[in-house]
Amino acid sequence: MKKSPMKLIVAITLIVIALLVLIVVLVNQNSGSFGQVFDDAPSIEGQPTLGDPDAPVTIVEFGDYKCPGCKAWNEAFVPQLEADYVESGQVQIAYVNTMFQGEESRLASLAAEIVYEQNPDVYWDFHNALFAAQPEGQGVWVTEDRIEEIANSVDGVDTEALMEDIENNTKIDELERDSEMVSDYNVNSTPSIMVNNIMIDGEETFNYEFIQEAIESELGE
């Protein structure tokens, strides 16, 4: 009989703690999807970029050639951002491989890193050709044969050297660098983007006005 009040207090305390934990988790989830602000913008050293390297705002796209949303983002949002902010020198865009879909993600990313090293000027053409080659549906499509075909379709890519470098995994360090960034910035879905140090992920990645607000606040407008 004497123990019952104590048990009740313990039970209430546990419930209160559980509720507090739940609130903290929910609040963190919200701040995740509405733009977590990091202390620093990601370093884009060694990453392919589009636009003026001295642009005041850098957008880092965490993308995956296997991800349908990334294809859509690449084909709709990148050209829009180029027209609105990149051509005027206000924004540069960098791309970081986010390999969430296994060997196909890895192979496409490796090929892109090798092409970037071969000739940075043709990187974006190859990058766009990879996304263009992504079929509808979830079937396997990134194979060495397909990479070879895509490489042959892009002017300026040395396909023979590319296929040899793929065999030798020459740019594995770059893939590791990208994976570290994915982990450092807690990227858990693709595409996710960072506008300087502001993370935009989930459905907000497809909200152009939201992205514009972030860019314009960083530009001080």
Ligand code: CA
């Ligand atoms: Ca990279």
